[in-house]
Amino acid sequence: MNLSVAEENYIKAIYKLQEGEQAVTTNALAYELETKPASVTDMAKKLKEKKLISYEKYQGITLSPEGRKTALQVVRRHRLWECFLVDKLSFSWEEVHELAEELEHVRSEKLISRLSEFLGNPVIDPHGDPIPDANGRMAKPRPQTSLDQANARRLVVTAVSDQSSALLAFLNAKSIKLGTQLEIIAHYEFDNSIEIKVKHQPAITISEQVAKNIMVRPL
Amino acid sequence: MNLSVAEENYIKAIYKLQEGEQAVTTNALAYELETKPASVTDMAKKLKEKKLISYEKYQGITLSPEGRKTALQVVRRHRLWECFLVDKLSFSWEEVHELAEELEHVRSEKLISRLSEFLGNPVIDPHGDPIPDANGRMAKPRPQTSLDQANARRLVVTAVSDQSSALLAFLNAKSIKLGTQLEIIAHYEFDNSIEIKVKHQPAITISEQVAKNIMVRPL
DNA sequence: AAAATTATTTAAGTTTGTCTAAATAATAAT
């Protein structure tokens, strides 16, 4: 099946939002793709026609088996390019998403298998997310949570969900990046701020707002 | 200026056809881009509006200085990706064109400068064509001619202009590839066929049709 | 359970890049 860039982006977004099983709503998808609900409805009809999703009016969207397979191919391409950009071109992890977003739409089995080989067939990308293999199989995603909901004491930073440059600059200033190990010192209940410590750095206090956008997993 | 993929392809094709100075005709451009003359006229109006070309009804098209700059950026991206595919992913020179055709449209100064650096800032691509630098400067193109028009005796293969798999298979069978050194043994005037010899191979006779599609330069 | 709110869909219109068919201009042939 030959999909347009827009169609691939819808499939990928549905995959991301579906997260397990429940149907994806029109609104959620519109928000994710920065488009309007009416556009989502239009596209849903088209993707249903192509048997990539199941969709009934007012009932939300779920990927069909073919849809899931397609999604995994796009995810594989995206994550392999991220590896390339970080490992070979020395980009930092927060820069690569947008570029990979474009590179992922170059559809060529051969290109992707050669790229994977060139990178040493990596199984996780620079954000710590697993890379599907050519058959769509991958390790189960790490149990990430946002920092404000973490219950373990010692944690590793796995991603930053908000890509705004303000947040990235803040994290940069505090030497917090992918793979940084943190220790939670205290929760302050009156404003839900969190005091954390990075090795060799003074302890710092982080607002709930910031904590919500830092993804971590237990060490 | 933010150009669409289609616009970039037009600019690149105009650059390719302009070859020196003379204006590009509507028909030639339509043929090159595998589209219809009417579509070319439409696009010409748009590109003129954006000041990338000069164009007057029935007078053909030439790139403006900005247009040329844009074209060189696209050519730079294309040729760097070709280097990457051949040098790092072990593609053969005849496979890379289509892939580079897609990769070239990922517009990021930083990506391209990093890629160039990663490749060791190459100045010629796998087809022997010069790669423009970040400022659009490049070595002057090699004096290629098609094999049927070559006047020197000893030649190097620099490109194959027809990308059909039939021709590529033929060349493969005869061990002729980019960089192969040939010697012209004889021209047969009755059908313009050419007898050539590759080192360590028996001499072979090539039709005019084939010779027209093999680009060479004097050794 | 009715009213209010929110979510979703439909209808109609836009833009980009294409197309076909018809009209016009430029060039070549007699």
Add this chain to the structure above:
DNA sequence: ATTATTATTTAGACAAACTTAAATAATTTT
């Protein structure tokens, strides 16, 4: 210098992916 041919442009339409505004369905609130 007409006529014929070829090249180019215009006009009108189409598909993809989007938009806004209005209509309808689903969900929540009271």
